[in-house]
Amino acid sequence: MLSEKSTSVVRATLPAVGAAIADITPLFYRKMFAAHPELLRDLFNRGNQANGTQSRALAGSIAVFAGLLLEHPDERPDRMLARIAHKHASLGITADQYTIVHRYLFEAIAEVLGDAVTPEVAAAWDEVYWLMAGALIAMEARLYAGAGVEDGDVWRPWRVVHRQEETADVATFVLRPADGGPVPPFKPGQYVSVRVPLPDGARQIRQYSLVCAPGGEEWWISVKRIAGDPAGEVSDRLHTDVREGDVLTVGEPFGDVVLDEEDGPVLLASAGIGCTPMIGMLSHLADTGSPRPVTVVHGDRGPADHAHRERLELLTDKLPDASVHVWYERPEGPWPAERTGYVDLSGVEIPEGVRAYLCGPVPFMRSVRTRLLERGVPASRVHYESFGPDLGLDA
Structure with a gap:
């Protein structure tokens, strides 16, 4: 070359x-x-x-x-x-x-x-x-x-038909095309961009995973309000100002980390708001009645911070061969000691031939990927989604 x-x-x-x-x-x-x-x-x-x-x-x-x-x-x-x-x-x-x-x-x-x-x-x-x-x-x-669009012409108006508070800092927005047109197809695990006007005249863009299954009449995205100084200007704007009936400018679905079409076992590992692409994949598996063995691993600060906690249970209950392993740093009420703190794969069975998908903070993904490689999972079968700029997991 x-x-x-x-x-x-x-x-x-x-x-x-x-x-x-x-x-x-x-x-x-x-x-x-x-x-x-x-x-x-x-x-x-x-x-x-x-x-x-x-x-x-x-x-x-x-x-x-x-x-x-x-x-x-x-x-x-x-x-x-x-x-x-x-x-x-x-x-x-x-x-x-x-x-x-x-x-x-x-x-x-x-x-x-x-x-x-x-x-x-x-x-x-x-x-x-x-x-x-x-x-x-x-x-x-x-x-x-x-x-099916011209180069760069990805934007379209979508109306918020419902808003649901998942946790104190995570809201789900249910969207339908404002022009009444068809809902574009997408693959489980993909994301869409949302372009938001800000008070200073800027139109900033952020990406959010689709937490619904493909083929429906709506798109669901879950947005976490980013705290700090400065706070997340787009997430804060969405949380503060966007309600049912409002119109958002949303892009076409993209993303290369998508659920494969194999019939072998799947591992979905996430932390915090990294659960969103995993919920999208689980929605597809549940909707299609997949018989695949599915292992879900998730880490969070506590039950009140765990977005889509109830939906995770509902979706995995629909699957014939699914197991869920959740860790909380600050559990509330009785909680197993071995599931307190950070995610630890040492007690989780990793099926032979598994394909793994990771999403969450880079240190979490790097740690999980390292453990999977140590347990014989080929690097080619470990995929990860990074919400921000991709700094790599090998550093």
């Missing part, structure tokens, strides 16, 4: 670029947002920009892609690219925006590395960038075509 000349240059400069990329990416964003403030206002997650996670994710994706090109020159890292492409499609990213990113990213590289960026080095990394960008553009075009 990478030319022979560029391969040698990238191999020689990857350590230097990797060491400097933590300085390159913040400068890149400052330059790009100064020239295109609408991108920060209406596209990029301002919270992730403020805490630096977006910069770390970009740095990781560039370094990983370049490294994979060197290690496996005859293979394209489609699994990594698919995750990015689905997220981009959910945001309505278009091909022309890659040119904008290229300009300011390479300006930042030249400024940080100075004389080390010779024409030869610039040309080699330019090739890396456009190999990655070209693959993503092609993937995203296929995703848009599969959704």
Whole structure:
């Protein structure tokens, strides 16, 4: 994929670029947002920009892609690219925006590395960038075509027909197309983007898993209010202002972490609001009367904080071969000592041939993935969904 000349240059400069990329990416964003403030206002997650996670994710994706090109020159890292492409499609990213990113990213590289960026080095990394960008553009075009929309045209008005309080800080919004049109199909585990107008004129976008089964007349999303300083500006807006009858701008469903169509055992492991894609998968399994062995593992602060706790019981009761294992850090009333604290898989049977799906905070997913690998589950059968920028589980 990478030319022979560029391969040698990238191999020689990857350590230097990797060491400097933590300085390159913040400068890149400052330059790009100064020239295109609408991108920060209406596209990029301002919270992730403020805490630096977006910069770390970009740095990781560039370094990983370049490294994979060197290690496996005859293979394209489609699994990594698919995750990015689905997220981009959910945001309505278009091909022309890659040119904008290229300009300011390479300006930042030249400024940080100075004389080390010779024409030869610039040309080699330019090739890396456009190999990655070209693959993503092609993937995203296929995703848009599969959704039956023009590139980037993912937005549609949806009316809130019901709102339900799951916990003190989690609300479920039941949505129907405001234009009376059909409900698009989706796969269990996928998410949709919601674009919310804010008081300062920004239209910020966040992704929420669909907690309903495919094929219905409604979409269900559950939103957790994000506390802190600053608090989650979109989640707070949805919790404070959105009621039954209001209209939200919602995107097409995307996401590459979806329930497989095999007939073998499934492990669904989540923590906190990470239960939402798992509830979507369970809804599908229950609705289809699946005979598959299903193991559900969940960790939360306490019963009052456990969103969809009753629904979890109802769904698993419908399955002929399902087991549920729940841990609470602060249980209320009588509760088994072995289920108090953080999730511990040591006492959970892991069936042979299991396919595992993880969602929750990165430390939780990293811990569960590590335990699964130690118990012989192949890495290729462990899938995870990250709500924020994907920082990887191998770090």
